[in-house]
Amino acid sequence: MADIQQANQQAVERMMEARPILKGVAVAKDVIPGMKDNLIMHAGPPIEWERMSGPMRGAVIGGLICEGLAKDAKSAEAMVKAGEVEFAPCHHHQSVGPMAGVTTASMMVYILENETHGNQAYSNLNEGYGKVLRYGAYSDEVITKLKWMNDVMGPMLAAALEGSDGIDIRALLSESLHMGDEGHNRNKAGSILYTAKLAPLIARVAKDEAEEAEVLKFLGDNALSVLNPVMAACKAMADAAHGVEGSTVVTTMARNGTDFGIRVSGLDDAWFTAPVEQPDGLYFPGYTSEDASGDIGDSTITETAGIGGYAMATAPAIVQFVSGTAQDALNATLEMYEITVAEHSHFTIPNLEFRGTPTGTDIRKVVELGLLPRINTGIAHKEAGVGQVGAGLVRPPMKIFEDALLAYAKKYDL
Amino acid sequence: MSVTKSEIRPGAYFDSVVLMQLQRSLVALDGVEDAGVVMATPANLELLADSDLLTGEGKAANPDDLLIVVRADNAKAAEAALAQVDELMKQRRSSIGQEYRARSLAGAAKSLPEAEWTLISVPGRYAADVAQEAMDSGKHVFLYSDNVSLEDEIKLKQQGVEKGLLVMGPDCGTAIINGIGLGFANRVRRGDIGLVGASGTGLQAITAGIHNLGGGVSQAIGTGGRDLKSEVAASTMLQGLAYLEADPATKVIVLVSKPPAAEVATRLLQTARHAGKPVVVAFIGYAPPAPAIGNLYFAAGMDDAARLAVELSQGGAKVDSKAAAPIQGYLRGLFSGGTLASETLLGLQAFLSPVFSNVAMRKEQELADPLTSQAHTIVDLGEDVFTVGRLHPMMDNDLRLRRMQEEAEDKEVGLILLDVVLGEGAHADPAKELAPAIAKHKKAHKDLEFVALVVGTDEDPQNLDEQVSAFEKAGAVVLRSVAETVAYVAARLAAGLPAAGQPVAAFSEPLAAINVGVESFYESLKAQGAAAMQVDWRPPAGGNEELASILAKMRT
Numbered sequence: 012m013a014d015i016q017q018a019n020q021q022a023v024e025r026m027m028e029a030r031p032i033l034k035g036v037a038v039a040k041d042v043i044p045g046m047k048d049n050l051i052m053h054a055g056p057p058i059e060w061e062r063m064s065g066p067m068r069g070a071v072i073g074g075l076i077c078e079g080l081a082k083d084a085k086s087a088e089a090m091v092k093a094g095e096v097e098f099a100p101c102h103h104h105q106s107v108g109p110m111a112g113v114t115t116a117s118m119m120v121y122i123l124e125n126e127t128h129g130n131q132a133y134s135n136l137n138e139g140y141g142k143v144l145r146y147g148a149y150s151d152e153v154i155t156k157l158k159w160m161n162d163v164m165g166p167m168l169a170a171a172l173e174g175s176d177g178i179d180i181r182a183l184l185s186e187s188l189h190m191g192d193e194g195h196n197r198n199k200a201g202s203i204l205y206t207a208k209l210a211p212l213i214a215r216v217a218k219d220e221a222e223e224a225e226v227l228k229f230l231g232d233n234a235l236s237v238l239n240p241v242m243a244a245c246k247a248m249a250d251a252a253h254g255v256e257g258s259t260v261v262t263t264m265a266r267n268g269t270d271f272g273i274r275v276s277g278l279d280d281a282w283f284t285a286p287v288e289q290p291d292g293l294y295f296p297g298y299t300s301e302d303a304s305g306d307i308g309d310s311t312i313t314e315t316a317g318i319g320g321y322a323m324a325t326a327p328a329i330v331q332f333v334s335g336t337a338q339d340a341l342n343a344t345l346e347m348y349e350i351t352v353a354e355h356s357h358f359t360i361p362n363l364e365f366r367g368t369p370t371g372t373d374i375r376k377v378v379e380l381g382l383l384p385r386i387n388t389g390i391a392h393k394e395a396g397v398g399q400v401g402a403g404l405v406r407p408p409m410k411i412f413e414d415a416l417l418a419y420a421k422k423y424d425l
Numbered sequence: 426m427s428v429t430k431s432e433i434r435p436g437a438y439f440d441s442v443v444l445m446q447l448q449r450s451l452v453a454l455d456g457v458e459d460a461g462v463v464m465a466t467p468a469n470l471e472l473l474a475d476s477d478l479l480t481g482e483g484k485a486a487n488p489d490d491l492l493i494v495v496r497a498d499n500a501k502a503a504e505a506a507l508a509q510v511d512e513l514m515k516q517r518r519s520s521i522g523q524e525y526r527a528r529s530l531a532g533a534a535k536s537l538p539e540a541e542w543t544l545i546s547v548p549g550r551y552a553a554d555v556a557q558e559a560m561d562s563g564k565h566v567f568l569y570s571d572n573v574s575l576e577d578e579i580k581l582k583q584q585g586v587e588k589g590l591l592v593m594g595p596d597c598g599t600a601i602i603n604g605i606g607l608g609f610a611n612r613v614r615r616g617d618i619g620l621v622g623a624s625g626t627g628l629q630a631i632t633a634g635i636h637n638l639g640g641g642v643s644q645a646i647g648t649g650g651r652d653l654k655s656e657v658a659a660s661t662m663l664q665g666l667a668y669l670e671a672d673p674a675t676k677v678i679v680l681v682s683k684p685p686a687a688e689v690a691t692r693l694l695q696t697a698r699h700a701g702k703p704v705v706v707a708f709i710g711y712a713p714p715a716p717a718i719g720n721l722y723f724a725a726g727m728d729d730a731a732r733l734a735v736e737l738s739q740g741g742a743k744v745d746s747k748a749a750a751p752i753q754g755y756l757r758g759l760f761s762g763g764t765l766a767s768e769t770l771l772g773l774q775a776f777l778s779p780v781f782s783n784v785a786m787r788k789e790q791e792l793a794d795p796l797t798s799q800a801h802t803i804v805d806l807g808e809d810v811f812t813v814g815r816l817h818p819m820m821d822n823d824l825r826l827r828r829m830q831e832e833a834e835d836k837e838v839g840l841i842l843l844d845v846v847l848g849e850g851a852h853a854d855p856a857k858e859l860a861p862a863i864a865k866h867k868k869a870h871k872d873l874e875f876v877a878l879v880v881g882t883d884e885d886p887q888n889l890d891e892q893v894s895a896f897e898k899a900g901a902v903v904l905r906s907v908a909e910t911v912a913y914v915a916a917r918l919a920a921g922l923p924a925a926g927q928p929v930a931a932f933s934e935p936l937a938a939i940n941v942g943v944e945s946f947y948e949s950l951k952a953q954g955a956a957a958m959q960v961d962w963r964p965p966a967g968g969n970e971e972l973a974s975i976l977a978k979m980r981t
Contacts, residue, residue, distance in 0.1 A: 015979055296459075296461030296473050297459065298476075338524070338525075342525045345536060346532075375976055417972075419975075420975045425979065
């Protein structure tokens with residue numbers, strides 16, 4: 012039998028040594044392996060239309076409209092039911108997307124390259140707050156904004172990055188984690204850093220001052236601007252750790268609104284899935300947990316890579332998610348040390364005496380201690396098109412870790 | 426009818442999470458139907474409008490303003506809710522913000538890396554695994570759990586010996602380490618009396634007694650109730666004894682136990698005899714061979730043990746220097762006096778086992794043939810079988826000289842012990858016959874030792890001084906009482922156990938411990954000022970046997 016300890020150490024070293032650089036922005040079809048016109052990539056593990064949650068369906072409809080494949084919800088649904096649309100998890104195409112994660116062939120996407128190991132990862136562009144596709148909204152204003160992002164912002168970012176060395180997202184995260192971000196629910200500092208790095212690059216290439224101002228304002232106002240490059244960076248790190256024979260380190264955690272799925276480094280490409288849990292959160296005015304969709308999104312790639320909920324201790328501004336005190340935020344991170352393999356060599360927490368963030372979830376420890384990963388998450392309305400209704404904490408179902416352990420025992424003949 | 430009231434706080438910025446928390450608290454108030462607390466951005470105003478929470482006042486708010494809206498059953502409730510906003514924002518629930526409770530030993534060890542001790546009080550079936558994990562990470566174990574199998578205990582303790590770690594328990598209730606009580610322990614002052622106990626309440630009674638008599642405790646090491654059974658062979662008590670022996674802060678040692686297995690008692694006493702410090706032995710129910718032998722003091726009970734320990738600690742205990750390094754070989758005691766033989770046997774059989782004799786008190790120690798010695802032997806040559814047709818050996822040395830010759834030629838013999846009884850009626854000059862023989866044998870057998878137990882007075886006709894000096898000149902050690910003789914011979918021949926494995930390193934101060942299980946032990950550690958971490962322990966894999974067994978396989 013493989014030396015598990017050693018395999019895990021190797022996996023987590025690869026995860027931490029991966030150095031994802033934001034290299035560019037391009038049309039999905041041109042860069043994402045296997046992307047094609049009628050393919051809709053979505054968040055989480057594989058799922059068919061019939062089992063999709065409200066926001067996921069809404070996003071699929073919006074994606075088809077945006078792509079010009081359907082003119083309205085009705086025709087979009089008809090297309091899907093006629094089998095004209097293919098679905099695949101973003102994760103099957105080296106990609107990730109927040110919430111519904113819907114990404115279509117002509118959408119502009121970020122290109123991240125892991126300079127250490129050479130692998131790439133991709134993510135769509137962040138739409139900001141309010142009514143957005145990722146929460147299943149597909150009204151005209153949503154489509155209009157997406158078109159603007161694709162036609163104005165995307166090309167401008169592409170041009171800006173093209174003439175640069177790229178942006179080191181790991182370094183950016185190291186810094187933003189010292190500025191109150193945990194990289195998942197809070198990306199305020201990171202987004203400002205990101206905008207600051209982009210601004211001179213954009214200024215160099217922008218041809219229209221008004222458009223330039225518009226793009227910079229959009230990036231600067233959106234406290235989630237950097238979320239998508241961060242997610243793709245985490246994906247590049249997690250992929251680098253995948254496929255280490257004998258390793259029990261989790262390399263994917265993702266939700267599609269219906270199922271929560273994980274994959275494990277030493278267990279090939281198998282998904283272990285179970286129905287998602289309901290997030291425990293704080294709600295926007297007028298909403299309650301009754302309105303919440305099941306847990307959704309690929310953004311759990313941040314926790315997979317050792318930030319997000321795992322780095323709660325470093326984000327005192329959002330301690331309310333963990334009941335309100337800085338001590339509880341510390342406890343959240345301390346708890347995650349118990350189910351992880353290593354302390355991150357690049358992401359550190361000042362108020363834990365610069366200990367590295369808990370990195371590399373070990374399915375053995377999760378099952379043994381009955382202690383599940385802590386995930387910070389936004390909460391979508393259960394109906395398509397309403398949008399975000401809150402934010403909070405969620406844990407994956409225990410069953411998927413148990414199933415993964417059983418599969419491990421089978422594969423490695425224990 | 427519902428009433429909606431709002432309040433604007435211009436320029437007051439709060440993170441949205443704080444605001445959502447406040448909103449939740451407002452909704453929980455009596456009479457409040459719904460509430461919204463937002464920064465008044467256009468998007469947020471829209472949200473409020475959707476929920477029928479947007480007032481005219483609210484519409485006029487700026488994006489930098491904090492907007493608080495409450496919809497309640499009546500105006501009074503709405504106003505009351507708004508009045509509470511400041512207080513609610515300050516509120517902290519008492520159940521939160523507690524110190525971190527680790528979920529695993531490894532997690533706790535990361536947070537308290539200096540922890541040298543692990544207290545374990547989980548259900549017995551899991552206890553050995555937890556103890557194993559603690560030892561794998563180099564920690565001493567205080568194992569309060571019971572229902573741990575004897576095999577597990579032996580396995581753990583063997584490792585403990587190899588690694589220089591103490592396994593106190595299973596079923597160990599009491600210890601005091603560096604002044605900090607583990608488990609059930611009395612608060613006693615620190616001092617120079619060190620204890621090792623297989624009995625928790627025994628340790629408590631004696632340590633409390635020591636304190637009440639003005640003495641103090643250096644360490645009180647528990648062993649668990651089965652430590653002195655033959656199978657476990659006093660593994661932990663021997664480690665503890667060695668620790669206290671080496672500990673410069675310990676002047677007097679106390680051993681406490683329920684009646685130990687006979688051979689275990691023997692080994693312990695052998696070892697204790699070489700401690701180089703006074704050792705008070707409180708084996709409750711054990712018949713001591715004498716009140717004191719050498720550095721060993723046998724207590725009649727726990728109060729007596731405390732009293733003895735404090736007296737020895739305060740009185741400047743003296744330890745006989747004759748307890749030199751032990752020699753190899755058997756004892757052959759050739760006695761002329763029956764009672765002297767019996768009392769010597771009684772004393773020595775506490776240290777040497779077995780001691781064969783023709784005056785044996787235990788059946789299994791009876792000599793098969795009084796004429797032939799076996800292993801350690803004490804033979805009374807005044808018995809009828811020897812005196813038929815000849816004079817009693819107090820008057821006639823011939824028999825003893827011949828037996829001495831045989832014993833001296835036996836390569837397995839290391840020490841020959843003779844009693845020499847002077848006085849009226851006895852041989853006129855025993856030394857004249859015995860001493861030259863001793864000298865001759867010593868010349869022929871370099872390593873052979875002789876002890877003469879001389880019983881007499883300075884008024885006896887044989888001239889005590891001349892007798893003593895003749896034996897000494899011949900190379901014998903001369904002793905004047907049975908107690909001295911037992912103490913001396915026990916020290917010469919009872920090797921004790923060779924110190925196996927790794928010695929236990931000096932305990933670090935201040936004490937730092939991880940508590941797995943019963944929370945009151947953790948609280949007590951904290952109350953005593955020790956550094957401690959609580960592990961919120963649960964059965965592995967939630968008690969799922971299949972998963973637990975896979976996990977176990979993956980560990981190896």
